[in-house]
Each structure stands twice: as C-alpha cells, then as structure tokens.
Amino acid sequence: MRIDNNKARFLKKYEERLKKVLIVGFISGIIICFLLGSLINRIRIGGLEKKYKEQITTLEDKNEQLSGELKSGSTQKGENQNSEILSSKEEGWALVLINESSPLDTEYRPELAEAVEGKFVDARIMPELSEMLEDAVGDGMQMYICSAYRDYESQWEVFNTTMVDWINQGKSPLEAYEETKKSVAVPGTSEHASGLALDIVSTKYGELDDKQAETEEARWLAENCWKYGFILRYPPEKSAITGIVFEPWHYRYVGKEAAKEIKEKDLTLEEYLSRQ
Ligand SMILES: [Zn+2]
Known part of the structure; x- marks a missing residue:
C-alpha cells in the first residue's frame, strides 16, 4: 500500500514535470519559429529592397542621362x-x-x-x-x-500615369519605363x-x-x-x-x-x- 502510494506520487510528479517540459518546449518552439520566420522575411525583404533600390538607381541614372541628352541636344543644335x-x-x-x-x-x-x-x-x-x-x-x-x-508638365503626368499602370501590372520600375516609352513620348519629345x-x-x-x-x-x-x-x-x-x-x-x-x-x-x- 505504501509502495503503491510512493509509486503514485512519483508518477504524478513525473507527469507534472513532463507537462512542464512539453509546455516550455511548445512555447519555445513557437518563439523559435517566429524568430526564424521574421529573420527569413527580413532577409527576403532586404533582398527585394536591394533589388528595388538598384532598379530605381538605374532608372534615375537613365532619366538623368536622358535630360542631359535633351539639354545637350537642344544646345548643340544651335540654341x-x-x-x-x-x-x-x-x-x-x-x-x-x-x-x-x-x-x-x-x-x-x-x-x-x-x-x-x-x-x-x-x-x-x-x-x-x-x-x-x-x-x-x-x-x-x-x-x-x-x-x-x-505642355511639358502635362506630358510628364501622362508618362508617369502610364508608368504607374505598368508597375501595378507587376512590372519593375525599369520595365515599366521601357514599356511606357513605346506608347507615350518621353517628355520633351x-x-x-x-x-x-x-x-x-x-x-x-x-x-x-x-x-x-x-x-x-x-x-x-x-x-x-x-x-x-x-x-x-x-x-x-x-x-x-x-x-x-x-x-x-x-x-x-x-x-x-x-x-x-x-x-x-x-x-x-x-x-x-x-x-x-
Ligand atoms: Zn498623339
């Protein structure tokens, strides 16, 4: 009888400890998953951001080059x-x-x-x-x-609106710029x-x-x-x-x-x- 009691007590203790281990394990699992998920997401977003920034930079370079060409084009041809x-x-x-x-x-x-x-x-x-x-x-x-x-400003508006349409359809800014150029004259032209x-x-x-x-x-x-x-x-x-x-x-x-x-x-x- 005494032995049985001891055994029962031991089993109960064991059961409680097991429960604790399971709960702690479960919670830490969730935390680890969450941390891991956000880490992966951060890496992914970081990658996307980098790609986007690169494209924007290329786009800005292109625009700068274009406005440079426009300026030099107009002055070269005799003011x-x-x-x-x-x-x-x-x-x-x-x-x-x-x-x-x-x-x-x-x-x-x-x-x-x-x-x-x-x-x-x-x-x-x-x-x-x-x-x-x-x-x-x-x-x-x-x-x-x-x-x-x-006028020049309205042409920019038309150009930008068309470009945004392309971006909304899933094109990258650079692709959108190229697509827009096919149907809308670049402002100034x-x-x-x-x-x-x-x-x-x-x-x-x-x-x-x-x-x-x-x-x-x-x-x-x-x-x-x-x-x-x-x-x-x-x-x-x-x-x-x-x-x-x-x-x-x-x-x-x-x-x-x-x-x-x-x-x-x-x-x-x-x-x-x-x-x-
Ligand atoms: Zn027209």
Whole structure:
C-alpha cells in the first residue's frame, strides 16, 4: 500500500514535470519559429529592397542621362533650333521635326487657340483644322478630339500615369519605363507640346488601339487629312523610322504642300525632311 502510494506520487510528479517540459518546449518552439520566420522575411525583404533600390538607381541614372541628352541636344543644335523655327513667322514652322533625337525646347509655348472646348492648338492651324472638322461632320463623321496641345508638365503626368499602370501590372520600375516609352513620348519629345498635333478618335470607339483604324472616322481622316495640311504621323510599318508604334489617331499639321507629297509618296515626316 505504501509502495503503491510512493509509486503514485512519483508518477504524478513525473507527469507534472513532463507537462512542464512539453509546455516550455511548445512555447519555445513557437518563439523559435517566429524568430526564424521574421529573420527569413527580413532577409527576403532586404533582398527585394536591394533589388528595388538598384532598379530605381538605374532608372534615375537613365532619366538623368536622358535630360542631359535633351539639354545637350537642344544646345548643340544651335540654341533650341526647334522652338526658333516654330516661333518664326517665316515659312517652314509647320515642318519642324520633333522626335526622340530632335526634342523640343521644354520652355516652348505656342500661341494657342481653342479648337474645341478645353482643347487647344497652335492658333496658326485653326483655319485648316476647323475646315477639316466641318467637312468631316458634313460627311456624317462623328469625331472627338481627345488630346491636343499638352505642355511639358502635362506630358510628364501622362508618362508617369502610364508608368504607374505598368508597375501595378507587376512590372519593375525599369520595365515599366521601357514599356511606357513605346506608347507615350518621353517628355520633351512629344509633338503635342508644339500645338501642331491632335489625337482624334471616333465617338463610337474611344479606345486608343489598332482597332481605331477600322472606324469610319479614322478611315475618313487617313483619306482626306492631307487636303487640309495634316498627316497621319505614325503609320503602320513605319515604327522603325518614327520610333513610335502605329497610332491611327495621331494627326500632325505640316502644311498643305508637304502633306500632299507625304500622302502621295507614302512617306513619314522624317523621310520627307531627309529628302529636302
Ligand atoms: Zn498623339
């Protein structure tokens, strides 16, 4: 009986000790797991942060290089030749070339006229633009000018918004920058800053994609715009020359004479100017 009691006491003690060991073990397990988890997470985040910082640095370097190029580009060409030609009263202002290798002075501001509510263009193109829009309406076209003059700052806004969209879709900042560049002109290289370019779409189809070209309105414009001094600036199969993908909505004023030759000979503005 006494032996049994001792045995029972011993077993109880043993059981309690075992319980303690198990509880302590369990708690330390949780703590160790937690510490280990946060350590792994910290290493992972550290890695991601490093990668992100590297990409941002590359991006900043690229931007700096780009703005350097823009600055030196504009001074090398004789103190912003583009804006000088554009502001000149003489002939030739409508033929100014604005692209990545021929950027426009960021300070340039044309004399504006309101084409439609809230959309402005260089006042000098208003007579032909109004005529074109009126004739289009006369032929039953339903068009909408979705963009016209955009200053340097607005171009940055468009560029940044598009870039953020790409980042939200999972692209890295650097990839987003490259993707954006394909469809949005890098600020300083957009024709919209000259006031000579317009984005015109069909009111029945507002998307800025290749299907826009199939609308009645885009067809009408492609066929008739030259009569009013406009050209389809970024035609299909000419991206290698213009540096911009096919944009069936982007029209640029170049004057009637040039527009006629460009249309007849199926040229881009780059090709036309290199022939002069
Ligand atoms: Zn455009």
